[in-house]
Amino acid sequence: MKKSMLLALVAISIISCGKKEEKKDELYPENVAEAVSSEDQLIADGKKLFESNKAACFSCHQMDKKVIGPSIKEIAKIYKEQNGDMVAFLRKKADPIVDPSQYNVMETNFAILKTMSDEELKSLEAYMMSTIK
Template sequence: MKKVTFLAMSLAVIMGTSCSSSNEEKTEPTTTDEVAPVEEKTEVAEAISGKELYTAKGCVACHQLEIKTVGPSIKDIAAAYEGNKDGLIAFLKEEAEAIVDPAQAAVMKPQLAVTKALPTEELNAIVDYILESK
């Protein structure tokens, strides 16, 4: 019962924060003669993007960082697929069998339709986030 309550509360928080609107006034940007330097994309920026996608796509509803809930923890997934990014991508595209918890694969099967449809960049960002979370 605690897991169900936790999942319901987590989803409520996610939905509440993603649906909130900002009441701040929009201001016109001021122009200056100086051009700001363009920042290069770093691994940290990609990991943050992957984490945001992981949350936005609903993965967090079943996979927590350190504890097994509906599915295995992110750390368990990262450990099982360490050095095997292509294997995790293949699983999420439904091109390979589960190796973390094969008995729970049926629970994940409906969500594979979502992960299969993700653009390559988004899927890579999510997988990078998972693998960097070990």
């Protein structure tokens, strides 16, 4: 009698543990997606790329303070003031305007930047410029 009760309990617990949680559908209402403008999307993509291990821009560029490279805001400010073409710089088609004396340090990144699409470079630019808006 006792033994069969125990067995029943064990059986019940096994069955309930085996039940998998139902996966909920991801909720993403269309109106929310539409509210995110393409510019915001570009900035978000750029931020993600900037902070990714692939690009590793953040390891030398912090938001407000100079580490190895000038801060993101410093770069954005100078590009805005001088109406610089950041994508051209990242494509190695324009000269440095922020800190030319340290250009050789930045130069090490052109190998990875070369593998990125125009869209990706535009997103990096959009993100960096958005920090001083």
